[in-house]
Amino acid sequence: MSPVVVLVGPPGSGKSTIAAVLSERLGVSHRDTDADIEAAAGKPISDIFVDEGEAHFRKLERAAIVVALQDDGAVLSLGGGAILDPETRADLAAHHVVYLEVSLGEAAKRVGLGVSRPLLLGNVRTQLRNLMEARRPLYDEVAKQTVVTDDKTPDQIADEILEQL
Ligand code: S3P
Numbered sequence: 218m219s220p221v222v223v224l225v226g227p228p229g230s231g232k233s234t235i236a237a238v239l240s241e242r243l244g245v246s247h248r249d250t251d252a253d254i255e256a257a258a259g260k261p262i263s264d265i266f267v268d269e270g271e272a273h274f275r276k277l278e279r280a281a282i283v284v285a286l287q288d289d290g291a292v293l294s295l296g297g298g299a300i301l302d303p304e305t306r307a308d309l310a311a312h313h314v315v316y317l318e319v320s321l322g323e324a325a326k327r328v329g330l331g332v333s334r335p336l337l338l339g340n341v342r343t344q345l346r347n348l349m350e351a352r353r354p355l356y357d358e359v360a361k362q363t364v365v366t367d368d369k370t371p372d373q374i375a376d377e378i379l380e381q382l
Contacts, residue, residue, distance in 0.1 A: 219286055219312055220257060220293035222382060225356055227349045228297045228316035228323030228334050230367050231374070236294040248291045248322060250281040250299065257281070262296075263334070271336075275382045279305060286312065296346070298336070300355040309359040315378050318362035321346050323367045 223241065224232045233249060240247035251262055257267055265274050275379050279302050286294050286308055299305055318329075325342045326336060336344060357365070364377050 220248070220288055221311060221313070222378060223286075223293055223312045223314045224292070224294045224317060225309075225314055225359060226297065226319065226337075227317045227345065227352060229327040229328065229345070230297070230317035230373065231296040232297075232317055234371050235374050235378070236292045238371045239342040239378060240292040241378065242375060243292065243334075246288075246291045246292070248285050248288050249294045250278060250285050251294075251296045253281045253285060254278060254296075258341075266336075270311055275302065278302075282308070298352075300352065300359055306359050312361075313382065314358065314359045314361050315381075316356040316363045317374070318356075318363055318365045320367050321349060324349065325326055329375075 222239065224236050226232055236247045236249065254274070255261055255267070258277065260268075262274065263352075265277070277297070278296060278299060280303050282295065282299060282302075285291075300309075321342065325345055326340060328345065336348065362378065362381050364374055367373055
């Protein structure tokens with residue numbers, strides 16, 4: 218057994234929001250690897266990036282994903298960069314992975330200027346565009362289902378996902 222569904226997508230694609238709606242409607246728990254990493258480290262991800270660097274964060278993320286993929290029956294959301302790891306991409310082949318697709322404009326709007334996303338400091342729109350362009354093929358590679366999220370409510374997105382489960 219494993220999570221019922223795994224949500225991937227760039228920052229601002231709505232992974233946490235949609236995971237919360239799905240877990241509520243399915244009556245199961247919501248697990249988020251970013252939250253797991255923060256709980257284990259005892260500090261926010263932005264501090265992990267500053268104190269230990271991105272490479273260290275990616276190691277923690279990989280370890281958190283290995284554990285979370287064994288969580289039976291949960292809705293699992295992954296950090297936007299989780300799919301950078303080839304082993305993670307290989308592991309995801311065994312799961313119902315949903316890629317939440319979002320336009321650059323909509324993602325930039327949703328992410329805003331919050332300081333909680335260390336890779337998006339500076340010009341948010343430029344950083345996001347680079348990151349989305351580089352990662353799109355990787356999201357496509359792992360996705361069993363792709364849902365375009367612009368102009369849809371969280372409930373409509375959840376409906377689309379639930380139809381395929
Ligand atoms: C990251 C996205 C973040 C978090 C970390 C790195 C990324 O998660 O895992 O800051 O590389 O895109 P969200 O996608 O939930 O913002």
